[in-house]
Structures are given as structure tokens and as C-alpha cells.
Amino acid sequence: MKLYMHPVSTTSRPVMQFIADNNIPVDMEVVDILKGQHYEPAYSKINPNHLIPMLEDGDFRLTESAAILRYLAEKIGSDTYPKDLKQRARVNEVMDWFNSNFYRDWGYGLIYPQLFPHLKREDPKVQEAVVAWGKEKSKGWLQILNDHWIGPSNKYLCGNQLTIADYFGAAVTTAGELIHCDMSAYPNIQRWLANFKAGPNYAKIYETFNGFCASTKGQPWQAI
Incomplete structure (x- = not known):
């Protein structure tokens, strides 16, 4: 198998970490999104979405981070994607919530x-409005994440067992570190992320991302 990825990419990191944590034999091919390589003809030919990650398993190609996580977890029979119908439905629900609700305003709004x-946005007033809207909506989603999905007693998103929802959700949530968001108002999120970051391969997989975050420190961000 081969994964087309970039270590800075929010949606590549959860797949990369899942692969590392489970010692899955996958070749990593970097697509330099910071230089626009995902728009070049060679990559566009195999993925017209111009997005990463993309997994190749023989002649089968699969895009979308959450779908790749489900595929890999199913392929290796991982407990992180439970067989129990209701437990699996909960994992799917949380992943869809991040994709459909949280990430929209958090990532692409703020x-x-x-x-x-x-x-x-080219117009400064439009840009200001977009970011202000994203910031306000993100506060609401963060509160739901803190109070509803995690709550005061869960170690992870779906209870006390690590699931692929945590791989995906943690990558999306930590994207806030790029603009140095302060999560002190959301103690359950802080605790959940601390649990996830204690994983054996987190530091290695997130090394490039953390370096990128360090390079953005001190800029006048509109952050939480």
C-alpha cells in the first residue's frame, strides 16, 4: 500500500499516526501541498480532487481521511473501529460531526x-466578517465537543477506549495550534488531547506540524 500525504496536512496526520501505531506496511509518498504539487498533472491524473491523503491498495484508490481510517481499521481488524453495531455507529457519528459541522467553521471559517x-478573501471587510463568523461558530462547536462528546468522565471521544474518531478529531482540533488558540476554557478538550498526545507515535508524526506551528507564533491572529 502507498499513502500520498504531507505531514503538515490536517487530514493526513490521523492516517499517518494510525498506520504508525499499528505497524501497517505502507509506503509514504509526500505530495508537497505547500508548493502546489497536488495541482500538478502527475497527481491530478490520479486524484482530480487535488487533495490529500489518498491511499493506494493495489489497483484500489481511496480518498477522504475518515474513509481511509475506516478502511485500514477494518482491514486489520482493529478494536479502534468496534464491531458492535451501536459502538461503531457512535464512532461514525462523531467522525461525521467533525467533518460536517466542526471542521467547516473551525478550519475553513477561522x-x-x-x-x-x-x-x-480579497475584500478586507469580507475577510473580517468570515473570520468573525468562524470564530463565533467555533466557540459553539468547541463547547459541544467539551460538554457533550467528551464530558467530565470520558477519556476519549466515544468513552474510555481509543477509536479512529480520536485520530481524526484530534488532528482537526489541534489545527487550532496553527493560530495559537487557547483551550483553557475547555478543560475536557484539554484533558482528551493530553490523553491522545501521550500515544507512542504522536510526537514523531506531529513533528513537522509542530514546527510549522512554532513558525506562526507571535502573529496577530484572531484566535479563540
């Missing part, structure tokens, strides 16, 4: 329009 020039 973080990325400030960080990446191609997502910044």
Missing part, C-alpha cells in the same frame, strides 16, 4: 482564511 493566502 483558521485557514487567516493562514493560507488562497483562502483569504
Whole structure:
């Protein structure tokens, strides 16, 4: 198998870490999204979405981070994707919640329009409004994540067992570190992330990302 990825990519990191944690034999091929390599003809030909990650398993290609996590977990029979119907449904629910609700406003409303020039609105007033909207909506989603999904007693998102929802959700949530968001108002999120970051391969997989975060420190971000 081969994974097309980049270590800075929010959606690549959960797949990379799952692969590392489970010692799955997968070749890593970096697609340099910071230089626009995902738009070059060679990659566009095999993934017209121009996005990473993408998994190749023989002649089978699979895109979308959450789908790849489900596929790999099923392929190796991992307990992180429970067989029990209701437990698996809960994992799917949380992953869909991150994709459909949280990431939309958190990533593409608050973080990325400030960080990446191609997502910044040309009109300063429009840009200001987009970020303000993203910030306000993100506060609501963070409260739901803190109070409902995690709560005061869960170690992880779906209870006290690590699931693929944690791999995906942690990568999305830690994207806030790019603009140095302060999570002190959300103690359950802080505790959950601390539990996840204690995993054996977190530091290695997130090394490039953490370096990128360090390079953005001190800039005038609109952050939580």
C-alpha cells in the first residue's frame, strides 16, 4: 500500500499516526501541498480532487481521511473501529460531526482564511466578517465537543477506549495550534488531547506540524 500525504496536512496526520501505531506496511509518498504539487498533472491524473491523503491498495484508490481510517481499521481488524453495531455507529457519528459541522467553521471559517493566502478573501471587510463568523461558530462547536462528546468522565471521544474518531478529531482540533488558540476554557478538550498526545507515535508524526506551528507564533491572529 502507498499513502500520498504531507505531514503538515490536517487530514493526513490521523492516517499517518494510525498506520504508525499499528505497524501497517505502507509506503509514504509526500505530495508537497505547500508548493502546489497536488495541482500538478502527475497527481491530478490520479486524484482530480487535488487533495490529500489518498491511499493506494493495489489497483484500489481511496480518498477522504475518515474513509481511509475506516478502511485500514477494518482491514486489520482493529478494536479502534468496534464491531458492535451501536459502538461503531457512535464512532461514525462523531467522525461525521467533525467533518460536517466542526471542521467547516473551525478550519475553513477561522483558521485557514487567516493562514493560507488562497483562502483569504480579497475584500478586507469580507475577510473580517468570515473570520468573525468562524470564530463565533467555533466557540459553539468547541463547547459541544467539551460538554457533550467528551464530558467530565470520558477519556476519549466515544468513552474510555481509543477509536479512529480520536485520530481524526484530534488532528482537526489541534489545527487550532496553527493560530495559537487557547483551550483553557475547555478543560475536557484539554484533558482528551493530553490523553491522545501521550500515544507512542504522536510526537514523531506531529513533528513537522509542530514546527510549522512554532513558525506562526507571535502573529496577530484572531484566535479563540
